Amino acid sequence: MRTSLLLLTLLLLPFNFLKAQAPPDPGDRLIGVWEPSHGKARVKIEKIGTKYYGKIVWLREPNDATTGAPKVDKNNPDEALRSVPLRGYRLLKDFSYTGTDEWAEGTIYDPENGSTYSCVITLKDANTLDIRGYIGVKALGRTDVWKRLQAK
Amino acid sequence: MAVRALLLLALLVPTGLRAQPDTIPASDEEDYSQYDDLGFADEKAKRFAHPKVLDLSPQRFVSVLWDAQGAYTMRSSPRGSWPEEADAPVAEEARATYTGGLRVQANIPVVSRNSIVWQMQANYWDVRYRLSPTISTDSSAGLLRTLGDRGLRTTGLGTTVFKPLGETTFLILQASADLSGDYFLDDPQGLEHLRYSGALMWGRRPHDRLQWGVGLSRTYRVGAINYIPVVMYNYTAPNRKWGTEVLLPARAHYRRTFSPRSLLLAGYELEGQSYRIEGLSTGADSFEVRRGELRLRAEYQRQIKGFVWLSVQAGYRHDWSFNADELPGGNEFFRGFFGDQPFAMLNDLGGAPFAQVGVHLVSP
Amino acid sequence: MRPIHTSLFLALCLASCGEPERLTYRSGPVPLVATGPLFEGTNTAQGTWSTGVEAFLVEQGHSLDQLQGARLVGATIAGADSSGLQGVRSISVQWMDGATGMHQVAVRNPLPADSATVVLTLANDQAKIAELLRSGTLTVVADMDLDADSDSDRHVIGSFTLELTLDR
DSSP: OHHHHHHHHHHHHHHHHHHHHOOOOGGGGGOEEEEOTTOSEEEEEEEETTEEEEEEEEESSOBOTTTOSBOBOTTOSSGGGTTSBSTTOEEEEEEEEEETTEEEEEEEEETTTTEEEEEEEEEEETTEEEEEEEESEEEEEEEEEEEEEEEO | OHHHHHHHHHHHHHHHHHTOTTOOOGGGSOOGGGGSSEEESSTTOOOOOOSOOTTOOOOEEEEEEEEEEOOEEEEEOOSSOBOTTOOOOOSEEEEEEEEEEEEEEEEEEEEEOSSOEEEEEEEEEEEEEEEEEEEESOTTOOHHHHHHHHOEEEEEEEEEEEEEOSSSEEEEEEEEEEEEESOBTTBOOOGGGOEEEEEEEEEEEEETTEEEEEEEEEEOTTSSOEEEEEEEEEEEOTTSSEEEEEEETTEEEEEEEEETTEEEEEEEEEEEEEEEOGGGOOTTOEEEEEEEEEEEEEEEEEEEETTEEEEEEEEEEEEEEOOEEEEGGGOOOOOTTTOOOOBSBOEEEOOEEEEEEEEEEEOO | OOHHHHHHHHHHHHHHHHSOEEEEEEOOOEEEEEOSSBOSEEEEEEEEEEOOHHHHHHHTTOOGGGEEEEEEEEEEEEESSTTTTTTEEEEEEEEEETTTEEEEEEEESSOOTTOSEEEOEEOSOOTTHHHHHHTSEEEEEEEEEESSOBSSOEEEEEEEEEEEEEOO
């Protein structure tokens, strides 16, 4: 009995320890599945190390209309990378949480034209993100509103 | 022994987890089909029609353009009261060997959300004329000489609001105020001479490659004020190689997309404004040239680097209207297509080839 | 020193001092693992790569400070067991570290059926490679598009060949 208790304690210990060591990071509120305003894709944002990345997990039209094959990143300015599949593509990269509901220093990639923009993400409420892609200064940019998705 | 092994394991597990700071969570391995059946976490959230369709020529934040026309002959009548069809005598005649100037345009988003997009525009167009020689038989005319000396300018501010009404329907409201005339920037004409244009359009965006709309506009596109219906039809073919960019009657273009970084537009645009000529205006009355041009053109656009694009345009400029009106007290009047109010001066411009080159900072 | 000797000396100096030195560096095997269960579609294999570039440069009589540029000139992915790369439809490889961020370096799509090893197509844009190498330790991320679900882990091995450019 004592052995069983000891075993249970030892098994639970690391997880309790981890929980105690890691209070919820406010930056992790970004983690989840989000839908851009165009509704053509769904993007899963996750944390890798201390930064946040978003990849395409769903495409309304997963296959190329002309070839019928799964869509690839055919507009990438780097010709060598035009065969990268779009599903699974990380289009949000390297975001750091700056506090005050903002994630900055990242980039957003637009597969429609192969452009990468500076980007800042703002959490407007628990289920709404403002994703502002901009050129040089934030004033020269466009904001897209993304909505959080969850299982129906 | 088993207990020791477990103790060792328990100590190692958290260490192992901490050892890889840059790791992707195990949940990364996922069944993609789970994303098929998701809904908004906020049940009140709605989807809205997007303001663009696929492959439209890029929207421009800032543009600097230079426009130049080839040589043509200008003729103007004496001042008077001339029905449009009148066979008025020629008071001035000149050969315009150069017509052109700088155009600077800015289009800055103020509010850009799914539920509304609001943009502000500013523009400055300069047109200079080099005339040689000017033959004048009536000293009371003087329009061509004035154009040669002073040129024409337009400075304007505008705003556009795109308001989605749902997933596929939207409204577009556009309004602008322009100051047009032979003034110079260091001595502009009074704001009472501002001319206002606007349009309201209702439209649908049934899918990512089509957006159409119908509405009504108040416009100076052909020089004088007019109220006309407008039709928008922006379309991209399923093969994404071609499409249309149409806003009738102002412009209509066929678009050939070579890549996301280069495209060709071919079609026409109507350009125009009502230009107040200070030296020919007396008292409160305003003498205004109703300049309207039909430009048949082809334009090649391509990315230079990053968000900087180049456009090169060439075509033929047809004189739609260059007649002038005398506005008593500066008050605008409506002639429309069927009005028979006489003109204060009948002018005629020959057609001319033109070219335009521009550098643009394009929008995300 | 006579003028001709001076010129010769300068020419030799320019020839020896002006040209940067190039070295080829081959990584050892970099094990990458995608932790199961895995699903049909894109799954991520990853591993930490201590590049060893600094030690290599010291061994060659240089230092990391002299690293002026670097290009990835070869990249392969091999299956770690007898199944090879069976069932893998495409592979896209990225390198990342905390400071420089994530950069796509190579891709192969589609993979030849039942490959054991594939040579990847390399990104043309490699502006950040030297910066990534200076950090010493990278996370290598390989997104693999699988044609079927699987309960077990998937192990693959990356190998990279780099051309290092050094200030003399």
